[in-house]
Amino acid sequence: MNSDRKHFNxxxxxxxxxxxxxxxxxxxxxxxxxxxxxxxxxxxxxTEDRGMRLPEAxxxxxxxxxxxxxxxxxxxxxxxxxxxxxxxxxxxVRIVPWASDPTAQVVHDCYDKAGxxxxxxPRSVLxxxxxxxEAEGWNPIVAPxxxxxxVARNTDPDMPLKxxxxxxxxxETSRQAYSIDAVNEFDPLFEDVYSYCEQMELNVDTLIHxxxxxxxxxxxxxxxxxxxxxxxxxxxxxxxxxxxxxxxFATFMAKPIAGEPGSAMHIHQSxxxxxxxxxxxxxxxxxxxxxxxxxxxxxxYIPAAMALFAPYVNSYRRLARFTAAPINIQWGTDNRxxxxxxxxxxxxxxxIENRVIGADANPYVALAATLACGYLGMKNRVxxxxxxxxxxxxxxxxxxxxxGEALEKLxxxxxxxxxxxxxxxxxxxxxxETEYAEFMKVISPWEREHLLLHV
Numbered sequence: 001m002n003s004d005r006k007h008f009n010x011x012x013x014x015x016x017x018x019x020x021x022x023x024x025x026x027x028x029x030x031x032x033x034x035x036x037x038x039x040x041x042x043x044x045x046x047t048e049d050r051g052m053r054l055p056e057a058x059x060x061x062x063x064x065x066x067x068x069x070x071x072x073x074x075x076x077x078x079x080x081x082x083x084x085x086x087x088x089x090x091x092x093v094r095i096v097p098w099a100s101d102p103t104a105q106v107v108h109d110c111y112d113k114a115g116x117x118x119x120x121x122p123r124s125v126l127x128x129x130x131x132x133x134e135a136e137g138w139n140p141i142v143a144p145x146x147x148x149x150x151v152a153r154n155t156d157p158d159m160p161l162k163x164x165x166x167x168x169x170x171x172e173t174s175r176q177a178y179s180i181d182a183v184n185e186f187d188p189l190f191e192d193v194y195s196y197c198e199q200m201e202l203n204v205d206t207l208i209h210x211x212x213x214x215x216x217x218x219x220x221x222x223x224x225x226x227x228x229x230x231x232x233x234x235x236x237x238x239x240x241x242x243x244x245x246x247x248x249f250a251t252f253m254a255k256p257i258a259g260e261p262g263s264a265m266h267i268h269q270s271x272x273x274x275x276x277x278x279x280x281x282x283x284x285x286x287x288x289x290x291x292x293x294x295x296x297x298x299x300x301y302i303p304a305a306m307a308l309f310a311p312y313v314n315s316y317r318r319l320a321r322f323t324a325a326p327i328n329i330q331w332g333t334d335n336r337x338x339x340x341x342x343x344x345x346x347x348x349x350x351x352i353e354n355r356v357i358g359a360d361a362n363p364y365v366a367l368a369a370t371l372a373c374g375y376l377g378m379k380n381r382v383x384x385x386x387x388x389x390x391x392x393x394x395x396x397x398x399x400x401x402x403x404g405e406a407l408e409k410l411x412x413x414x415x416x417x418x419x420x421x422x423x424x425x426x427x428x429x430x431x432x433e434t435e436y437a438e439f440m441k442v443i444s445p446w447e448r449e450h451l452l453l454h455v
Contacts (some may be wrong), residue, residue: 122364143222163214232363254358255317262318263359281347297377304413328398
């Protein structure tokens with residue numbers, strides 16, 4: 001989060017809106033899928049109301065827009081569909097650089113009529129976990145690395161996605177990992193992306209070309225989880241908008257193209273104490289107990305958290321052997337075959353990278369879940385397995401292989417529910433079951449090709 005914004009209040013917000021001559025406000029709330037819901041208000045009404053109302057269920061529906069028709073979902077979401085009261089967080093205000101009129105966007109938090117935070121809203125869940133860290137005197141620091149694909153415009157969902165045409169007039173047909181020239185094929189697009197990010201004060205760092213054809217990665221500077229989740233949320237909107245303006249799509253699907261690597265959201269994480277010291281390192285520079293226990297927590301709880309890290313049926317296509325994505329919860333130093341990696345770093349910068357999370361995960365939910373796993377590890381002093389010093393792909397699968405299996409594990413894990421909130425886990429799993437039921441109504445080309453005349 002920009003240091004100038006960390007203590008923004010409503011007076012600062014009003015001055016900022018005046019300075020930028022804003023006439024409209026996009027009042028946003030991220031839903032479970034990470035979609036921006038909300039309303040667009042004139043500046044005057046936004047200033048007068050300082051908030052808005054939406055039905056509670058708006059933040060608790062699936063990616064298809066459907067709601068669970070029965071089950072414990074309704075014990076948490078009122079069957080009368082009460083309004084929730086949305087309050088803007090002044091620290092999140094950003095300009096909308098592609099808008100024709102001066103327009104701002106502000107992320108809102110969700111409260112019920114009694115003033116209690118709505119526990120199943122994604123931002124609420126991350127706040128809850130960050131508060132648990134604060135109560136221990138711990139300050140979590142994270143740095144996401146977000147992969148995505150640029151693809152040719154595709155208006156027919158029955159047609160496979162293809163790489164887009166670059167400046168040369170040709171599409172990529174081979175692997176171009178870390179190629180500067182391959183990135184430069186899309187210079188006009190990325191000039192817009194960086195311009196938009198600068199105007200929005202997003203702290204993006206490095207842009208690289210990843211392994212897949214048309215696959216890119218953007219890295220964010222390390223910061224507090226809530227501010228960075230907001231930035232990832234804004235960034236996804238930004239890249240999709242910029243891509244469409246250049247006659248292509250940007251997708252954060254975990255596995256958009258068959259035969260190409262999937263897209264991840266690797267999250268680097270460390271913890272500092274009240275004096276700013278990294279608790280993952282001892283005074284002599286060696287790895288601390290907290291470092292071990294954090295890894296132990298990730299190993300113990302990641303399988304149960306998989307539905308939060310891999311939220312769709314498509315997500316599990318990415319997690320396959322020898323595809324630059326992990327299949328287990330082994331850990332290792334400077335080892336990219338494991339699910340939990342410790343990069344080479346100085347004692348002050350010692351950190352852990354969770355490589356399991358997909359690019360399709362909701363950033364608020366994913367950050368809350370990975371921090372929850374580490375928190376439980378430190379609180380319960382969970383010892384990790386011995387470090388993997390070889391190829392982890394040669395080991396067994398230790399992660400759920402499907403969304404159905406992942407949901408069963410999430411429902412059964414009471415420790416995670418206690419940290420993330422029972423209401424959140426109930427709503428999340430019910431919504432995902434509804435999505436899975438929708439998916440099962442669709443017959444795939446593979447089934448027609450191999451089963452039609454052979455069974």
